[in-house]
Each structure stands twice: as C-alpha cells, then as structure tokens.
Amino acid sequence: MAATRQNRVAVWAQIAEDLRAQITDGTHPADAQLPTEADLTAKYGVARATVRQALAALVNEGLIVSRAPRGYFIRLRKPLYYRPQQEFRPQPLSPEMDRFMMDHSADGREPRQTIEVSIVDPPEDVKKRLKLADGELAAVRRRIRYLDGEPFNTNDSYFPLRLVQDTEIMRPADIARGANEVLAEAGYPQVRALDEIYTRMPTPEEIRRLDLAPGTPVACHICTGLCPDGTPVRVVMNILPGDRHVIVYERGGIDLDEK
Amino acid sequence: MAATRQNRVAVWAQIAEDLRAQITDGTHPADAQLPTEADLTAKYGVARATVRQALAALVNEGLIVSRAPRGYFIRLRKPLYYRPQQEFRPQPLSPEMDRFMMDHSADGREPRQTIEVSIVDPPEDVKKRLKLADGELAAVRRRIRYLDGEPFNTNDSYFPLRLVQDTEIMRPADIARGANEVLAEAGYPQVRALDEIYTRMPTPEEIRRLDLAPGTPVACHICTGLCPDGTPVRVVMNILPGDRHVIVYERGGIDLDEK
DNA sequence: GAGTGGTCTAGACCACGTA
DNA sequence: ACGTGGTCTAGACCACTCG
Numbered sequence: 423m424a425a426t427r428q429n430r431v432a433v434w435a436q437i438a439e440d441l442r443a444q445i446t447d448g449t450h451p452a453d454a455q456l457p458t459e460a461d462l463t464a465k466y467g468v469a470r471a472t473v474r475q476a477l478a479a480l481v482n483e484g485l486i487v488s489r490a491p492r493g494y495f496i497r498l499r500k501p502l503y504y505r506p507q508q509e510f511r512p513q514p515l516s517p518e519m520d521r522f523m524m525d526h527s528a529d530g531r532e533p534r535q536t537i538e539v540s541i542v543d544p545p546e547d548v549k550k551r552l553k554l555a556d557g558e559l560a561a562v563r564r565r566i567r568y569l570d571g572e573p574f575n576t577n578d579s580y581f582p583l584r585l586v587q588d589t590e591i592m593r594p595a596d597i598a599r600g601a602n603e604v605l606a607e608a609g610y611p612q613v614r615a616l617d618e619i620y621t622r623m624p625t626p627e628e629i630r631r632l633d634l635a636p637g638t639p640v641a642c643h644i645c646t647g648l649c650p651d652g653t654p655v656r657v658v659m660n661i662l663p664g665d666r667h668v669i670v671y672e673r674g675g676i677d678l679d680e681k
Numbered sequence: 682m683a684a685t686r687q688n689r690v691a692v693w694a695q696i697a698e699d700l701r702a703q704i705t706d707g708t709h710p711a712d713a714q715l716p717t718e719a720d721l722t723a724k725y726g727v728a729r730a731t732v733r734q735a736l737a738a739l740v741n742e743g744l745i746v747s748r749a750p751r752g753y754f755i756r757l758r759k760p761l762y763y764r765p766q767q768e769f770r771p772q773p774l775s776p777e778m779d780r781f782m783m784d785h786s787a788d789g790r791e792p793r794q795t796i797e798v799s800i801v802d803p804p805e806d807v808k809k810r811l812k813l814a815d816g817e818l819a820a821v822r823r824r825i826r827y828l829d830g831e832p833f834n835t836n837d838s839y840f841p842l843r844l845v846q847d848t849e850i851m852r853p854a855d856i857a858r859g860a861n862e863v864l865a866e867a868g869y870p871q872v873r874a875l876d877e878i879y880t881r882m883p884t885p886e887e888i889r890r891l892d893l894a895p896g897t898p899v900a901c902h903i904c905t906g907l908c909p910d911g912t913p914v915r916v917v918m919n920i921l922p923g924d925r926h927v928i929v930y931e932r933g934g935i936d937l938d939e940k
Numbered sequence: 941g942a943g944t945g946g947t948c949t950a951g952a953c954c955a956c957g958t959a
Numbered sequence: 960a961c962g963t964g965g966t967c968t969a970g971a972c973c974a975c976t977c978g
Contacts, residue, residue, distance in 0.1 A: 433967075459945065470968090470969085470970095472968080474946095483882045483884075490975075490976090491976055499881075615931070616929065618928070619878060619927065619929075620923060620926065620928065621898045621923035625742075637882055639881065641878070641880045664879060667879065668877050670878075671875075673874045674872065717963065717964085719963085730947095730948070731948060734948090750958090750962075751956095751957065
C-alpha cells in the first residue's frame with residue numbers, strides 16, 4: 423500500500439486509506455461531503471499539503487470529486503448499458519440478462535447529438551484500419567451525444583472519401599436510416615465487423631469535449647466494418663467515459679471459453 | 682485546459698502542456714528520459730512543487746512514469762489482444778482482421794498462472810449475477826496470469842458451491858479440458874453468455890496484484906455463463922490492465938449497427 | 941465576510957540507484 | 960559521493976460560493 427522506499431507507509435497514504443475505507447464501506451451516503459482540508463489537517467496533525475496529497479490520490483482513483491470552493495464529495499457511478507450489437511439483437515437473449523440491464527436504463531432521458539462532417543487526413547490508427555493509400559483522404563462524421571444535456575460519448579465515423587463523396591453521409595444531418603444503409607446502397611454493404619476495445623486515461627481534448635472529472639478513464643471502442651470481399655469501408659472511433667458506460671455483448675449457441 | 686477560476690491557465694498546467702506536446706509529437710523516442718525536476722524548475726523559474734504538479738498530471742494521464750531515483754520516463758504501450766470469443770473462433774474472420782492483430786501477439790512469451798481456490802460469500806456484483814439465495818456460498822477459482830513473469834491479468838471464476846462441490850473445479854490445479862467442460866459433465870452446459878465491460882481506476886489491491894503503474898486504468902470484464910434454461914452457473918470477473926490489453930470481438934453475417 | 945479549495949513558494953530530510 | 964525523486968512543513972494569496 424503505497425509504501426515508501428523505507429519500510430513505512432507515507433502519512434498521506436494512510437490518510438487516503440482511512441478515507442477510502444470510509445467511502446467504500448458505505449459509512450457515508452453517496453454524494454456526501456467529506457471533511458474539509460482544514461478539518462483533516464487538524465484531525466491528523468499534518469500540513470495541508472499532506473492532506474491534499476491524500477485527497478488528490480482519491481480524486482485520481484475516481485472515488486471523490488472536488489467541487490471548489492464547496493468541498494470534496496463522494497462520487498457516484500451511474501453507467502448506462504452500451505451495446506455494440508444493438509441493432510443486431512435489440513432484445514436480450516433472456517429475461518435473466520435483462521435484469522442486469524434494467525438497473526441502468528436511459529428511460530426518460532432526452533437524447534441529443536451534434537454532428538460535424540469534414541474531410542481529413544485521418545489519424546494513423548484509422549488510416550491503417552481503412553487501408554487507405556498514402557495521402558488518401560477520408561470523410562469523418564463527428565458526433566457528440568448528450569443525455570439530458572450532459573455529454574455522454576463521442577462517435578467519429580470515418581469513411582474513405584472516394585466511397586461517400588456526393589452521398590448523404592457528407593451532410594451534417596441525421597441519417598434516419600443509418601449511414602450503413604447509405605453505404606450499402608452505394609454498393610458497399612457491411613457484413614462483418616471487428617470491435618476493438620481498450621482503456622486509457624483521456625486526453626485534455628477528450629476531457630474538454632466530454633466534460634470528464636479527474637480520475638475518469640475512457641474506453642476506446644474502434645469498430646471496423648467490412649464488405650463481403652473484406653474491404654474495410656468504415657471505421658468508427660467511440661470514446662466512452664468509464665463513469666457512464668457498461669459495454670455489453672451477448673453470445674449464444676456455442677461453447678463458451680473461460681477467457 | 683485546466684484554467685483556474687481566474688481567466689488564466691495555471692503555471693503547472695502550462696508546463697504539463699509543454700511536456701505533453703513534446704511527448705505526443707514524438708520529439709522524444711519512447712522510453713526516453715525527461716528533464717529532471719531540477720532542470721525544469723530552473724528552465725521555468727518556478728518552485729519545485731509546481732514542476733512536480735505538472736509531472737504528477739502527466740503520470741496520472743499515463744504518459745510518463747517515475748522510476749525513482751532515476752528520473753521520469755516516457756511510457757510505452759504494448760497491449761496484447763484479448764479475445765472473449767477465443768475458443769469459439771480461433772481464427773480471425775479474414776486476413777484483413779488478422780493484420781491488426783499481428784502487431785501485438787504473445788509469440789515467444791512464456792505464460793504462467795497461479796491458481797487459488799476458496800469458498801466465499803461472493804461480492805454483491807457476483808451474487809446478483811449468479812442469482813444466489815441469501816447466504817448461499819460460491820466457489821471461486823482465482824487466477825493471476827503472467828507473461829514472461831510479469832502479471833498480465835486476473836481471472837476470478839465464481840460457481841454456485843452446490844454445483845461444483847466434489848468436482849475437479851475445487852482443486853487448485855490446471856483443468857486441461859477447461860472448467861466449462863467439467864461443469865457440462867456435471868449437467869450444467871453453458872450455451873449463452875453475457876459479457877459486460879466497463880472501465881475504472883484500479884483499487885489499491887489490484888494495483889498490488891497486477892503491479893500497475895499510476896495512471897493505468899483497468900477494464901473489468903464480467904462474463905456470466907448460462908445454461909439452456911437460463912440459469913447462471915458461472916460468473917467470471919476479469920481485471921484487464923489498460924496498458925496491456927485490447928479486447929477484440931468479431932461479428933459477422935448480420936447488419937451492423939453504428940454504435 | 942467567512943470559509944472553501946486552487947495555486948505557488950522556499951525550504952528540509954530521506955532512501956535509493958548509479959557512477 | 961552525488962543526484963534523483965518521495966515526503967513533509969509552514970507559510971502566502973487568490974477566486975469563488977454561501978449564508
């Protein structure tokens with residue numbers, strides 16, 4: 423537990439551990455206010471900087487949040503389920519599965535999204551997955567999704583420019599039937615997809631766009647859509663704040679692995 | 682960018698931004714050493730604590746790591762692909778997909794795992810998913826997996842105790858044919874699964890077990906295995922350090938959604 | 941106006957790795 | 960032996976929110 427190189431635990435780490443135990447053991451209700459920095463310096467008899475180091479640790483763990491100048495508060499997690507397979511299987515495989523999902527549904531929350539379309543030289547990640555030729559450009563539809571006015575996730579869809587030029591995809595408006603349908607009509611139906619998911623701390627840009635609190639990691643979900651002949655025609659980069667999402671996959675009809 | 686409540690950017694935030702730009706723009710090679718704290722205090726003409734705050738920010742973003750008392754170093758990301766569907770589809774759907782995966786393979790790295798088996802009153806998460814009666818116990822196989830001696834992920838498999846008592850599952854040894862096979866032989870074949878994935882900062886316990894650097898989020902992958910009648914018989918809780926894993930799903934044969 | 945957290949300073953001592 | 964980062968202290972001023 424954060425032992426210093428000496429055989430002892432730093433004072434700030436002990437304070438952090440104290441507070442962490444109180445938070446996780448449910449002593450305080452969610453959203454409760456913690457003692458002030460002044461309270462803690464008095465209680466533990468240390469300098470303010472030491473208390474601040476303890477609190478900063480908890481902030482970076484995502485356990486508490488500072489609402490200056492009001493104080494520190496216990497953070498609550500209210501993730502919604504997020505389903506990459508959504509359109510494929512709108513219904514859960516079984517009522518049992520549904521149970522878990524009911525806890526966090528978007529019922530009654532008002533969705534909204536902003537859309538920007540532009541032509542770009544895409545980032546290396548995307549370029550590789552789209553198998554773009556050197557210097558070849560892509561169209562990107564950048565969306566930020568909101569729920570009740572709060573940013574929920576971002577969704578940047580990249581298409582090889584040559585495939586979508588002069589299609590509806592280039593217009594910054596909702597596409598009721600979906601961009602995939604448009605792409606299919608243009609002769610590029612997607613029949614397979616590769617989902618890649620990894621997690622990291624957000625960039626300052628992402629913190630800004632998604633209004634992320636410190637200590638909030640993001641999941642990066644990259645979906646590559648392929649035509650029957652294996653040509654990639656679409657790469658979607660989703661940024662999912664960890665405090666707002668649970669990604670769900672349902673699998674069935676096969677022997678299931680352990681890992 | 683970390684503006685203070687005044688209309689200015691904090692000095693530490695500017696220093697962090699400077700360094701961040703240098704790191705992400707590839708000015709320095711990966712694993713390069715940053716200037717020392719003393720260098721930076723001199724360069725920017727500020728107190729050491731200010732420089733340390735900038736560096737701490739980058740550490741928490743996962744961009745750099747401190748190897749005291751040697752200095753700060755740029756962090757490298759070398760994730761391996763992790764496939765929940767592994768046994769289902771050992772081969773990628775197409776050579777195109779394989780391309781992305783070749784970059785990070787476990788070739789030539791020596792895998793090892795530790796196994797502990799115990800009987801526990803499982804955490805609430807697990808209890809709910811296993812639909813355990815009040816006070817009902819579970820067997821848990823806790824595994825830590827290593828690659829070349831370094832911890833890679835943890836895998837805790839929970840089973841209702843009544844189903845697995847007196848089976849091979851209770852012995853802390855490798856099960857060559859897999860715990861699922863044992864469960865199937867006992868009359869509980871799994872035909873469906875629900876995967877839930879979310880991301881958060883690790884607990885101190887996880888930091889210890891997985892030897893995580895600061896600024897490393899984890900993905901929590903919970904797999905619930907169900908019998909044909911919908912009874913959950915197994916819940917697996919995987920903890921996947923973000924700097925070591927990319928989770929991969931392949932989907933095919935269906936219309937694919939955008940989200 | 942009182943109290944909060946955010947920022948910044950100028951010191952100090954320590955353990956540890958490396959040269 | 961030296962330089963490194965880790966820890967801790969004792970101050971200071973500020974902007975903001977709330978009563």
